[in-house]
Amino acid sequence: MNSASVTKPKESGSGALLLLLLKARTFIALILVFAFFAFAVPNFLSGANMIIMSKHVALNALLAIGMTFVIITGGIDLSVGSIVGLCGMVAGWLILNGMDIGLGWTMQFSTIEIMLIVMFVGTFIGLINGLLITKLNVAPFIATLGMLYVARGTALLSSDGQTFPNLNGNPDYGNNTFYLIGAGTLLGVPIMIWMLVVVGCSAAYVANRTPLGRHIYAVGGNERGAALSGVKVDRVKIAVYMFSGFCAALVGLIISSQLVASHPATGNMFELNAIAAAVLGGTSMSGGRGKIAGTIIGAFVIGILSDGLVMMGVSAFWQTVIKGLVIIAAVVVDQAQQKLQARVVLQQQAALND
Amino acid sequence: MEPHEIGLTIRKGVKVYPGTLALKNVDFDLHMGAVNVLVGENGAGKSTMMKIVAGVETLTLGEMELFGHPVRFTNKNQAEAAGIGIVFQELNLFPNLSVAENIFIGRERTRGGIDIDRAYQRDETRKLLKRLEHDDIDPGTPVGDLRIGQQQIIEIAKSLAQNTRILILDEPTSALSAAEVDILFRVIRDLKADGVGIVYISHRLEELVRIGDYITVLRDGAVTGARSMEGIDVAWIVRNMIGGASKDFPKTDVLEFGPEVFRAEDVTLPRPGGGYTVDHVSMGVRRGEILGVYGLMGAGRSEFFECVMGQHPHCGGRFFVEGKPVKERTVAGRIGRGLALIPENRKQDGLIEILSIRENITLSSLKDFTRFFHMNLAAEARAAAEYVRELSIKIASLENPVSSLSGGNQQKVVVSKALMTRPKVLLMDEPSRGIDIGAKAEMFRTMRKLTAEGLGIVFITSDLEEVMALSDRILVMADGRITGEFDAGTVTSEQLVAASSPGKSKARKDILEETAP
Numbered sequence: 075m076n077s078a079s080v081t082k083p084k085e086s087g088s089g090a091l092l093l094l095l096l097k098a099r100t101f102i103a104l105i106l107v108f109a110f111f112a113f114a115v116p117n118f119l120s121g122a123n124m125i126i127m128s129k130h131v132a133l134n135a136l137l138a139i140g141m142t143f144v145i146i147t148g149g150i151d152l153s154v155g156s157i158v159g160l161c162g163m164v165a166g167w168l169i170l171n172g173m174d175i176g177l178g179w180t181m182q183f184s185t186i187e188i189m190l191i192v193m194f195v196g197t198f199i200g201l202i203n204g205l206l207i208t209k210l211n212v213a214p215f216i217a218t219l220g221m222l223y224v225a226r227g228t229a230l231l232s233s234d235g236q237t238f239p240n241l242n243g244n245p246d247y248g249n250n251t252f253y254l255i256g257a258g259t260l261l262g263v264p265i266m267i268w269m270l271v272v273v274g275c276s277a278a279y280v281a282n283r284t285p286l287g288r289h290i291y292a293v294g295g296n297e298r299g300a301a302l303s304g305v306k307v308d309r310v311k312i313a314v315y316m317f318s319g320f321c322a323a324l325v326g327l328i329i330s331s332q333l334v335a336s337h338p339a340t341g342n343m344f345e346l347n348a349i350a351a352a353v354l355g356g357t358s359m360s361g362g363r364g365k366i367a368g369t370i371i372g373a374f375v376i377g378i379l380s381d382g383l384v385m386m387g388v389s390a391f392w393q394t395v396i397k398g399l400v401i402i403a404a405v406v407v408d409q410a411q412q413k414l415q416a417r418v419v420l421q422q423q424a425a426l427n428d
Numbered sequence: 429m430e431p432h433e434i435g436l437t438i439r440k441g442v443k444v445y446p447g448t449l450a451l452k453n454v455d456f457d458l459h460m461g462a463v464n465v466l467v468g469e470n471g472a473g474k475s476t477m478m479k480i481v482a483g484v485e486t487l488t489l490g491e492m493e494l495f496g497h498p499v500r501f502t503n504k505n506q507a508e509a510a511g512i513g514i515v516f517q518e519l520n521l522f523p524n525l526s527v528a529e530n531i532f533i534g535r536e537r538t539r540g541g542i543d544i545d546r547a548y549q550r551d552e553t554r555k556l557l558k559r560l561e562h563d564d565i566d567p568g569t570p571v572g573d574l575r576i577g578q579q580q581i582i583e584i585a586k587s588l589a590q591n592t593r594i595l596i597l598d599e600p601t602s603a604l605s606a607a608e609v610d611i612l613f614r615v616i617r618d619l620k621a622d623g624v625g626i627v628y629i630s631h632r633l634e635e636l637v638r639i640g641d642y643i644t645v646l647r648d649g650a651v652t653g654a655r656s657m658e659g660i661d662v663a664w665i666v667r668n669m670i671g672g673a674s675k676d677f678p679k680t681d682v683l684e685f686g687p688e689v690f691r692a693e694d695v696t697l698p699r700p701g702g703g704y705t706v707d708h709v710s711m712g713v714r715r716g717e718i719l720g721v722y723g724l725m726g727a728g729r730s731e732f733f734e735c736v737m738g739q740h741p742h743c744g745g746r747f748f749v750e751g752k753p754v755k756e757r758t759v760a761g762r763i764g765r766g767l768a769l770i771p772e773n774r775k776q777d778g779l780i781e782i783l784s785i786r787e788n789i790t791l792s793s794l795k796d797f798t799r800f801f802h803m804n805l806a807a808e809a810r811a812a813a814e815y816v817r818e819l820s821i822k823i824a825s826l827e828n829p830v831s832s833l834s835g836g837n838q839q840k841v842v843v844s845k846a847l848m849t850r851p852k853v854l855l856m857d858e859p860s861r862g863i864d865i866g867a868k869a870e871m872f873r874t875m876r877k878l879t880a881e882g883l884g885i886v887f888i889t890s891d892l893e894e895v896m897a898l899s900d901r902i903l904v905m906a907d908g909r910i911t912g913e914f915d916a917g918t919v920t921s922e923q924l925v926a927a928s929s930p931g932k933s934k935a936r937k938d939i940l941e942e943t944a945p
Contacts, residue, residue, distance in 0.1 A: 295780035304760035
């Protein structure tokens with residue numbers, strides 16, 4: 075059978091090291107960016123700055139975590155920015171007006187109840203996205219693009235384009251604590267950071283240690299194959315869009331709480347930052363590949379980069395250009411890694427067949 | 429028969445794919461102005477050889493000469509420039525573009541390199557279609573609106589439009605109606621008269637006898653017979669295709685079959701254009717029995733399996749596992765009832781190529797390692813490793829992507845995935861496709877072992893020898909219907925071939941009757 079045997083190149087040492095470096099590239103990028111600004115910007119390492127930066131990063135990271143699951147299934151969710159805006163408006167409306175249930179009665183809600191309702195709204199919009207995509211076969215790009223407009227329009231309609239100001243709440247209703255979502259701390263760490271930690275850890279757990287997580291990867295890798303293996307493809311897809319909507323609702327709550335006001339245009343373009351963080355963290359747009367940890371690191375790279383550049387006094391226009399270049403570079407390196415990885419694995423397999 | 433000029437020759441052609449030797453020292457002569465028939469079982473190397481001629485693949489070793497000049501095509505365009513056209517079994521057309529646009533795709537006739545000369549393209553298309561006796565097709569129709577048979581004609585027209593001297597037709601009739609086959613044969617005769625050298629690949633043996641001038645038989649990558657067609661009958665072809673020495677098939681220990689474990693009744697799957705893809709099929713398999721389903725491509729065999737697994741919502745019929753009706757409509761539900769499918773197309777349906785070997789093996793049975801929602805990864809890895817050992821899958825690591833394995837090992841991963849669901853019935857669609865002989869023999873031994881453990885196996889194959897040696901009972905399917913049931917001990921290959929192509933045209937039937945013993 076071996077009349078035409080092929081000689082196999084043996085180069086394992088340097089290849090394996092290079093592969094390791096490439097695999098950890100987002101992390102290395104994070105360290106480099108961090109080190110650079112620590113050196114170049116005074117006060118960059120101060121505790122106060124660290125907390126401010128993590129707060130900025132947390133918003134994008136939360137959205138990016140939801141987005142990562144969606145992208146792993148091979149989809150995309152363009153509606154998250156608008157859901158952020160709409161959910162902020164829902165929170166503002168509930169605090170200012172309560173819910174009119176007819177008969178001249180108005181229901182008022184405590185902070186916890188408002189949070190639950192807003193999370194439900196975000197998740198429900200995600201459910202609609204999921205149903206459109208699975209049951210009505212609308213392409214994810216189109217379905218969520220449509221939802222982007224619908225949710226943004228609804229947000230604008232809710233207040234006629236006005237801001238809901240002074241969301242201080244009323245102690246009688248128990249919603250005067252609303253501001254704590256964005257401003258409160260627990261053990262010296264902002265509550266919103268805790269939220270990121272909880273959501274991030276749960277998402278990573280789901281991805282690695284639950285059947286749902288495995289099914290998400292399988293659907294993105296080969297939808298037909300997954301279906302034939304008994305994976306309930308539609309349910310998996312609906313679940314990821316619901317989770318993405320849930321993450322967007324959290325961000326909506328945080329922002330309106332931080333500002334103690336909700337504006338209908340909040341969250342504009344957030345979806346693109348979330349996609350950027352996911353891609354920077356190694357998530358493949360064609361589906362099947364991506365890690366929650368990578369996404370969070372990606373969000374930190376983008377966040378630190380933009381905050382650091384601001385502190386250095388670089389113009390906002392240059393910041394945008396630099397951010398774009400970093401994303402493109404990340405994908406180019408990712409391709410190189412894929413090629414190298416495939417080669418290393420094939421060599422291992424070839425060595426086995428000797 | 430007057431001798432024909434030899435247009436193209438291959439000498440000592442060798443083609444190596446990772447893990448398999450697709451062609452072993454083949455010699456091939458292509459006669460101009462004649463129909464050169466190429467036959468062999470699936471995986472015998474016919475398509476590989478023709479892909480080399482058409483520049484899609486290149487020879488690993490050996491030489492190819494075109495009219496006495498050595499040539500080596502590295503892409504399809506070079507072969508096309510040399511006058512070699514190929515019509516693949518899978519059509520390469522753009523359904524949303526018109527007939528004329530399809531025929532001139534990639535070499536549009538333009539004015540000044542920008543503006544497409546539509547009128548010219550239309551006229552040329554009309555001329556070509558007239559030559560192919562299909563002048564009822566308007567050059568402006570989108571190709572997607574045409575019937576499959578008509579699309580095939582468009583493919584041929586596409587090749588002819590490039591002044592083809594050598595035309596390769598890979599299974600051109602598998603989707604054609606009897607009338608369309610007759611037209612195609614007339615077209616082939618015209619082309620022959622024009623001096624075009626035609627290579628004709630088909631599984632329908634009677635067709636080959638009817639149309640061929642020269643025949644080359646391939647088996648397992650080697651040429652086992654090459655001569656002129658005179659005096660050749662179906663029996664001779666079958667003998668050369670299968671060969672005297674059998675492959676290593678494990679023989680059945682005489683076993684008592686258990687009770688019926690799976691039964692399908694009156695399964696139907698409507699075809700979009702009317703009629704049925706699966707036409708009222710019923711079958712049953714008993715514990716410990718291997719039921720072989722033989723038939724040609726497009727006989728509705730794979731679609732039947734898809735119905736069993738709940739892939740087609742429009743499919744009618746009833747299924748029973750161990751006598752109890754299967755009510756579940758989802759794939760997961762059917763897997764839960766003890767049905768498992770090993771799909772024909774590993775890449776597309778069987779594997780998630782991007783995932784690791786471990787993740788592929790356990791994908792259908794994650795429940796086994798899960799409490800509430802927590803998955804025990806260590807238990808998962810242990811279970812996967814157990815199947816790797818049991819089926820002796822050759823891997824460097826469980827964590828490598830499954831795409832790094834050879835075909836035979838990939839197939840074993842698919843089998844492991846199916847077995848891990850502890851099925852009662854195993855449905856195998858072409859289990860030996862695309863894997864080398866050693867791996868095939870191993871696959872067959874595994875199948876025997878499984879039935880000895882009490883599984884019922886239904887397997888689909890287009891390989892005569894395989895179905896005869898491996899099955900306890902054989903069903904033959906054609907045109908969506910079951911056209912014959914045979915006991916594997918007594919059936920002859922001629923009977924199977926006859927049942928698998930119930931006369932589409934009269935001429936073929938006559939030939940069959942002549943050649944049947």
